[in-house]
Amino acid sequence: MAILVYNLPAILDGFAMTLMLFAVSAVICLVLGIMLAVMRVVPIQGLNLFAGFYVTVIRNAPPVLIFFIVTLGLPVLGVRLSFFTYAVIALSVYEASFICEAVRSGINFVPAGQSEAARSIGMTGTQMLRYVVMPQALANSVPAICNYLIALCKATSIAGTFGVVEATITLKYIAFENPGDVFVIFMGIAAGYIVINTSIAALLRLYEAKVSVLT
Amino acid sequence: MSDITRLFDEPSPRARRKLALWNGVGSTIALLIALYVGWVFAQSPQMRGELWVHFAEPGVWWTIGRGLVATIRAAVLCIVLSILFGAALGIARLSANPLLRIGVGIWIEFFRAIPSLLIILMLFLAYSRVFGEVGSAVEAVMPGFVNLLLAPGQWNTLGPLVLAVVVQHSAIIAEVFRGGILAVPRGQSEAGYSIGMTRGALLRIVLIPQAVRGMLPALVSECVRSLKATSLGYAIGYLDLLRTGQIIASAYHNIIPMALILLVMYVSLCLPLSWLASWLEYRTSPARAIRKTSTSATALTAKVSEGAA
Numbered sequence: 447m448a449i450l451v452y453n454l455p456a457i458l459d460g461f462a463m464t465l466m467l468f469a470v471s472a473v474i475c476l477v478l479g480i481m482l483a484v485m486r487v488v489p490i491q492g493l494n495l496f497a498g499f500y501v502t503v504i505r506n507a508p509p510v511l512i513f514f515i516v517t518l519g520l521p522v523l524g525v526r527l528s529f530f531t532y533a534v535i536a537l538s539v540y541e542a543s544f545i546c547e548a549v550r551s552g553i554n555f556v557p558a559g560q561s562e563a564a565r566s567i568g569m570t571g572t573q574m575l576r577y578v579v580m581p582q583a584l585a586n587s588v589p590a591i592c593n594y595l596i597a598l599c600k601a602t603s604i605a606g607t608f609g610v611v612e613a614t615i616t617l618k619y620i621a622f623e624n625p626g627d628v629f630v631i632f633m634g635i636a637a638g639y640i641v642i643n644t645s646i647a648a649l650l651r652l653y654e655a656k657v658s659v660l661t
Numbered sequence: 662m663s664d665i666t667r668l669f670d671e672p673s674p675r676a677r678r679k680l681a682l683w684n685g686v687g688s689t690i691a692l693l694i695a696l697y698v699g700w701v702f703a704q705s706p707q708m709r710g711e712l713w714v715h716f717a718e719p720g721v722w723w724t725i726g727r728g729l730v731a732t733i734r735a736a737v738l739c740i741v742l743s744i745l746f747g748a749a750l751g752i753a754r755l756s757a758n759p760l761l762r763i764g765v766g767i768w769i770e771f772f773r774a775i776p777s778l779l780i781i782l783m784l785f786l787a788y789s790r791v792f793g794e795v796g797s798a799v800e801a802v803m804p805g806f807v808n809l810l811l812a813p814g815q816w817n818t819l820g821p822l823v824l825a826v827v828v829q830h831s832a833i834i835a836e837v838f839r840g841g842i843l844a845v846p847r848g849q850s851e852a853g854y855s856i857g858m859t860r861g862a863l864l865r866i867v868l869i870p871q872a873v874r875g876m877l878p879a880l881v882s883e884c885v886r887s888l889k890a891t892s893l894g895y896a897i898g899y900l901d902l903l904r905t906g907q908i909i910a911s912a913y914h915n916i917i918p919m920a921l922i923l924l925v926m927y928v929s930l931c932l933p934l935s936w937l938a939s940w941l942e943y944r945t946s947p948a949r950a951i952r953k954t955s956t957s958a959t960a961l962t963a964k965v966s967e968g969a970a
Contacts, residue, residue, distance in 0.1 A: 489669045490680060492687045506885070506931035507924055508892035511903055515920045518907075522916055523701065553668070561668045571669055579668065596774075603776035607896040614779045621786045628787035636775045643774040 449627045450634045453620045457631075460613035461638050467530070467602040467612060468642075471537035472595055478538060479545025480584075484575065486550055497546065504543040509601050512536045517608040529609035536608075537601060544594045552587030553579060585657040592650040596643045613638060702917075715913045716922070728905025729926065735819060735891040735901060739826040740884050746827060747834025752864060754839050765835075772832040777825050778893055784821035785897040792820030818899035826890045830883060837879045841872035878942035885934045892927075902926060 450457075485497035504512070516536040517529065527535075556579050564574035606615025613635055621628045672680060715721055753765045772780075784792075796816020845868050853863040892903045900908075903923060910919040 487668055489672065490683055490687065492684050492691065496691070502932070502935075503924070503928055506889075506928045506935055508889040508903070508927055510892040510895050511920075511923055511927055514895075514903060514907065515924070518910075518916050519920050522914075565670055574668070600776040603778040604893070604896075606778070614776055614782060617779065617782050618786065625786075628783055632779065632783035632787075635779060636771070639775045639779070640771070 447630070449620075449624055449630055453616075453624075453631065456616050456620060457613065457635060457638065460611060460616035460635075461642070463530075463610060463612040464599070464602050464614075465642070467533055467537065467605055467610065468599050471534045471541065471602075472598060474534065474538040475541040475545055475598065476591075478542035480549055480580075482542060482546035483549035483553065483583075484580075486546065487553055488571070488575075501543045501546050504540060505547070507540075509536070509540045509604055510607070512540050513604050513608045529605075533602070533605035533608060533610045537598060537605070540601065541594060541598045544597070545591060548587045548590035548594055549583060551590065552583035552585075555586045556582045585654075588650060588654040588657065592647055592654075595646055595650070599639070599643055599646060713915070713918050715909075715915060716918070721909060724905055724909060725902070725922075725926075728900060728902040731815070731819075731900055731905075732888075732891050732902040732930075735822055735826075735894060735899070736884075736888040738819075738823045739830065739887040739891060742823065742827045743830040743834055743883070743887060744880065746831035748838050750831055750835035751838025751842070754835060755842060757860070769832040769835050772829050773836075777829045777890055778896060780825035780828060781821050781893055781897060784825055785818065789817040789821060789897075793817035796820065815900065818894060818897050821897060822891065822894040822899050826887060826893070830887055830890070834880065834883055837876050837883070838872070841876035841879075842868050844875055845871045875945060878938045878945065881934055881938035881941060885931050885938065888931055888934070889927075 482497045482500065485493040486501075488494075513533070513536045516539070517532040520527070520532065520535075560578055560582065561574055564578040569578070602612055603614035606612050606618075611619075617628070617631055617635055620631050624631070750765055750769060753761055754769065756762050756765075793816050796814075796819075799816075842864075849867055849871065850863055853867045858866070891901055894901050895903045895907070898904065906919050906923045910916040913919075
């Protein structure tokens with residue numbers, strides 16, 4: 447236990463970075479994912495094809511490979527950013543494809559009568575999506591999005607291998623100095639992740655209760 | 662396609678012209694962006710032909726092939742072991758013994774909430790030597806071809822990778838399993854008990870065979886996830902496809918060509934499995950069942966009306 451208390455500042459710094467990575471990429475991948483989902487359902491074939499291709503490729507590529515491409519590939523193409531930015535790009539690109547599929551299945555669960563009703567009172571396609579279909583689709587997809595946000599939080603650990611000092615990689619740094627206490631430090635960091643992921647799940651459950659009352 | 666017809670009306674001639682305009686404008690913009698990106702790529706030294714020339718050397722492909730074998734080896738081990746452990750955990754979570762049930766529940770929730778990479782690093786940092794020793798002990802006992810199938814001399818990295826992925830994915834599969842068994846109608850287990858089956862026989866003969874059919878899509882997508890998760894071995898230096906690719910890329914400074922090849926290889930490994938999963942899902946989906954029963958119902962009505970006539 448003493449080793450945990452002694453290294454607490456380092457671990458907390460790591461978790462601060464994990465939370466930053468998570469927060470920034472969660473916002474970006476939600477926006478991207480919803481945009482992609484809309485692109486998959488609007489009657490414009492070019493957008494359907496593009497979004498479908500994106501989702502198919504990214505969902506079938508390992509996240510570590512996407513980190514590899516972004517963090518090691520972009521610099522040689524002349525795009526020089528911080529490791530944090532690379533990590534945010536990789537995480538958002540990866541997780542957006544999953545959010546897209548969650549939202550799209552939410553759209554599929556909106557009863558057909560809703561869009562028919564919207565059309566019958568003369569709404570345009572944009573108005574129908576904006577005011578009728580999407581609010582219900584998003585409410586439907588909150589549980590799935592919750593799972594993907596937890597997956598995103600777990601995926602931030604990969605950033606540690608690509609130059610960002612976040613919670614998981616602090617295990618390695620602390621273990622270098624204290625090779626005998628790896629397991630104790632592991633349990634400490636694991637406890638941190640459990641707190642974060644339980645809070646994400648609890649927050650989204652609250653949000654779900656709120657939106658499901660509205661609809 | 663079904664989404665489009667459901668969400669939107671068949672477009673009117675005017676709407677069709679508008680859509681065609683949008684398609685045209687969009688494609689032009691996309692083409693311009695693609696040209697610009699292509700131009701940027703062409704300017705960078707990464708797209709010079711000589712960086713691709715290395716991929717004409719058989720030695721490079723030999724190395725990539727070894728990485729591919731290592732990835733598939735890790736994936737197969739992960740998939741088989743995590744399905745076995747997952748099934749065991751899932752059944753244990755349904756056990757009548759509350760202590761076992763709660764203990765397994767805590768185990769599952771713990772491993773579902775933490776990143777695999779954390780477990781991999783912990784096992785590697787603390788126990789990689791143990792894994793290596795166990796590996797050499799096993800290698801000494803096993804005949805040569807088994808050693809070739811397993812990882813010769815790589816147990817110190819393969820062990821932590823596989824164990825971590827198995828611990829994490831078996832926790833997820835356990836939930837799939839439990840859900841699948843609970844989804845079998847109650848009457849089935851009541852019928853089993855009523856003819857005097859024990860709990861084990863009931864699970865083995867009645868519940869699991871029926872549950873597996875419903876779980877199949879989820880299990881296959883779990884295979885895709887295991888395959889993707891093996892690339893986490895990159896962090897501890899397991900010589901899988903990704904790590905081999907990185908080594909080649911740093912030797913020849915051809916990271917972009919290498920990354921593209923890796924992307925194509927990983928996607929073509931995972932995509933067939935993903936398609937299999939969605940096909941299985943479609944096959945077991947209620948929509949198809951309804952369509953099937955309704956067609957057979959139509960056929961039946963046709964027959965009946967024929968008979969009446």
